[in-house]
Amino acid sequence: MKLELDDTFTAELPADPVTTNNRCQVVQAAYSYVIPRQPTSPKLVHASEETAALLGITKEEIMSQAFLEVFSGSTPLEGAAPYAMVYGGHQFGTWAGQLGDGRAINIGEVFHHGQRWVMQLKGAGETPYSRSADGLAVLRSSIREHLCSEAMHHLRVPTTRSLSLILTGDEVMRDMMYDGNPELEKGAVVCRVAPSFLRFGNYQIFTARKDVENLKKLVDYTIQYFFPEIKTDGKEKYLDFYRRVMEKTVNMVIHWQRVGFVHGVMNTDNMSVLGLTIDYGPYGWLEGYDPGWTPNTTDRQTRRYRFGYQPNIAFWNLMQLGNALYPLIEDTEPLEEILNSYGSIYTPAYLEMMKSKIGLFVHEDGDRALIDDLEQMLTFSETDMTIFFRQLADFDPTIDIDLQGKYLEVVKDAFYEANGKWEIIASAWQDWFTAYQQRLFKENIDLKERKKRMNEVNPKYVLRNYMAQLAIDEADKGDYTLIDKLFTMLKQPYNEQPEFQKWFARRPEWARHKVGCSMLSCSS
């Protein structure tokens, strides 16, 4: 396996890289050189051929010993100097000080087909930023990260990618629900891939340290390599940067709301400055449409990171990024002006996105109200988000909207509690469907074309919470076939794929309140 390493970013490894005791407080630095830990007996569980191709790695090479060695952390890439980055962050609304890549190590950067990619091992041992933790990751959370990163990509949601999922052969102690029941679990390493893993927290840490010199260096570097479209200079350049990060963040969150993804831990250290979904921890997928839902049990009290609040949190996080950039601008007014434009960017883009989900494309004055009412209705009767929007494409606006509820048949599979309540549901939805029917007549589009366009934004298959858990349960017993099946299915989330029809179904009742399905902690 021969990778085109990008030597702009590789450096001579210092004579004394941190090898044994990786842990220390780090000052006046953006990163530290670290050697990944030796896995005892690495074994490849799964790899993404698509992500491999980005790096110039072929299918055959994936199966090679060299691949296993490099991406399990056992053999360093020749000429590369692995490093971990420092960052800080606000966790659950409170400044947490220095954090950093506590269990992520950048093992090298590849330049392939005009694009630079950083390869980052997650779970390959301690770094100077591990604080009191072990730098390791377990199989269950690694399966979740690997499957979901790639699923998100195929859903066209901006995201970091996942190359490989490798068992280390080592055991890791975890108290999965933080309830005093620690157990040994299988250790694993995922290799994540992205143009950059820079987070809001990477900038915040320098401002917190009053280290304006390094803050400026990092922002200049970011703009030079990742925001080449910015042509301005001086303070204007930094304001343009802030504006672009905001636009990218808005775009990412709107995609989340479109597919029903709940990140679960939108701390500022988990916000990519490139607007990529990053750090797949206790994330979840909406099944019943509920803006108040979060899968993260660690956030159960305040539900800060609930589905419907994600746009607000993105705004709050951007405010913190603005604070971090302040020393380069030294004037709050233009920063506030940009921040205050958040709503005027988000609101119309969200409306357009929601309209496209119900097949509306021209402008009509009442559209906002129609979408608001729809969201209320979806919450009123527990309604499966994915099934509802996908099936709505079959709604024929020429049908009679009467109390028998025949008009609602197309979406009936989406209702969780329809048994014995069909008439209540049918009458409750009558007003909304009447308005929708009227509204559809204003569109210049036939049924077939409407369905086609709706199916491009409403996925048929998402990584439902219980599906990942089933794959984990099997993998724990050494069977990885379900990982591969789900992976294959999620590569084409908008296609019908009749062979996978059984996954186009409401969440089974057993999964409603099950650990790993609807309840996840940050333990990983």
Ligand code: AMP
């Ligand atoms: P997260 O909630 O996963 O985004 O992690 C928050 C911070 O804790 C980050 O700085 C991580 O690098 C660090 N962290 C999480 N788990 C571990 C671990 N097992 N070992 C070392 N650092 C960790």
Ligand code: MG
């Ligand atoms: Mg994180």
